[in-house]
Amino acid sequence: MAVEGYDVAQICQNGHVANKFTHRYPENNQDFCQTCGTATMTICPACHTPIRGGYWDPFVDRYEVPKFCINCGEPFPWTDLKIKAANDLAGMLESIDDSDRQMLEESIAELTKDTPAIRVAAVKFQKVMAKAGKNAASAFRDILIDVFSETARKILWP
Ligand SMILES: [Zn+2]
Ligand SMILES: [Zn+2]
Structure with missing residues (x-):
């Protein structure tokens, strides 16, 4: 066939x-x-x-x-798992507070899609990464690089 x-x-x-x-x-x-x-x-x-x-x-x-x-339009299980892993990691970091975690969670949701808000979301994401520190930032990168949109990847990790 x-x-x-x-x-x-x-x-x-x-x-x-x-x-x-x-x-x-x-x-x-x-x-x-x-x-x-x-x-x-x-x-x-x-x-x-x-x-x-x-x-x-x-x-x-x-x-x-x-x-x-x-x-x-629902995220597939692998997309969900990675977003959840990133949010779990954020929950363990002492260098960021609850409002950072909130901002991070919202920015991750935007960065998986190509929306007009993606540039703003990238700035928010980078702000939290700066506070989180180098090691945490590279862990977030490893977890999220596959779920972020191509545009998000180009902005954040050119
Ligand atoms: Zn479906
Ligand atoms: Zn497998």
């Missing part, structure tokens, strides 16, 4: 891609992730729409794991 356009992807809870062409190459499906052992999924847990997979084009091999469902 020929598959045109986007295929359906199989991705684990933590965002590792098990198979980006589940229709074209079903033999490559994995019930569990080979990297982290969690169960894989091919549909959005919130609305059950298939997760967009790779685009079938023999000349292009580029696939970015989606952060949000294209049907319901």
Whole structure:
């Protein structure tokens, strides 16, 4: 069966891609992730729409794991987990206070999307990073780099 356009992807809870062409190459499906052992999924847990997979084009091999469902707009579990990890880390830092944590949480939510508020969010994020210190800032970078939008990444970590 020929598959045109986007295929359906199989991705684990933590965002590792098990198979980006589940229709074209079903033999490559994995019930569990080979990297982290969690169960894989091919549909959005919130609305059950298939997760967009790779685009079938023999000349292009580029696939970015989606952060949000294209049907319901809910963040996928891997997006949620990373945002939660960042907020947990913020909760442990003594160098920042509750209003910083609040500001950080709000800025992270904006920085995952490309909204007009992204520049303001980036300034807020950097303000909190300056207070958090170098080690914490690099931990935040590692956690968040995959969930932030391309624009956010270019502003924060060019
Ligand atoms: Zn995994
Ligand atoms: Zn959905």
